[in-house]
Amino acid sequence: MEPSSEISGRIILVPTPIGNLSDITLRALEILRGADRIACEDTRHSGQLLAHHGIPGKPLVSLHEHNEARRAPDLIAAARAGETIAVISDAGMPGISDPGYRLVQACIESGTPFEVLPGPSAVITALIGSGFPCHAFRFGGFLSVKSGKRRSALSSALDSGETGIFFESPHRIVSTLEILTEINPAAKTCVARELTKKFETYHRGTAAEVLAHFQSHAPKGEIVLLVHAPE
Known part of the structure; x- marks a missing residue:
């Protein structure tokens, strides 16, 4: 299903550093600062990354191997209601041996807009x-x-x-x-x-x-x- 132009929200997969915390793009930081919420593999681990880059207080929701299929519908619904949701894993590109694949599939099937940023791998x-x-x-x-x-x-x-x-x-x-x-x-x-x-x-x-x-x-x-x- 093609994404609907009437939906104002979106889901954005944002790569994060694989080790050195400086290895993050300006665009990735811009998206993380502007997101309504951030879905992350480990909220404590990601909280440290966000604090390092001066992005405190963002609502965080866990999205990992064991709950991705169950949580994807909620994230899809939030995006379709107008939220911008950033998706990050503990390190590198979401979806590559990390959560993200099922959520992207759900976006495609529901016609929910999504983007994939380039970055560390x-x-x-x-x-x-x-x-x-x-x-x-x-x-x-x-x-x-x-x-x-x-x-x-x-x-x-x-x-x-x-x-x-x-x-x-x-x-x-x-x-x-x-x-x-x-x-x-x-x-x-x-x-x-x-x-x-x-x-x-x-x-x-x-x-x-x-x-x-x-x-x-x-x-x-x-x-x-x-x-x-x-x-």
Whole structure:
């Protein structure tokens, strides 16, 4: 359904910093200041971001993985009644391994106006920083906790000939690198950690080399794993 021109309200997806709080656009700040309410993944976490940028006292409503389907109709109704509602996640672009997809679907189905602002994304930041080919890539979201599914996802990425990008937990990255090394020890591998933060690091090498590093250096922080078939 096409958005109705008679509706004065709207829903706006606003990317937020993935680490460094200065990585937010002027337009994003303008929208957050002017919004009637802000839907956020974690109200306490987002409250800190808003306070840092001098945006206190905004009505906040939680919108996370477990309540998005239930809360979307209320947000749609508020927008159709004239409210401007900003939607943010804890970090990066809403909808990318974060809440937002179901709300956008609800906007499309109901003809409710919505906008998507450009901004920070750990996926693109890690891709460029890895030095791996950028002309074709695939993002697989969070790798499964099940080793068999991780093996399948990694094998598929290597077989594709494209750069594969995944989010991974620091508690599982060594296990995942072991699986990757079993598949192909020469696979080009990059572990990007704590992007845009003080202790940002990129560890590049073959799967076997990167595994050896993290077997002797306990990984911490948020991790993006990138893989590419060897030349």
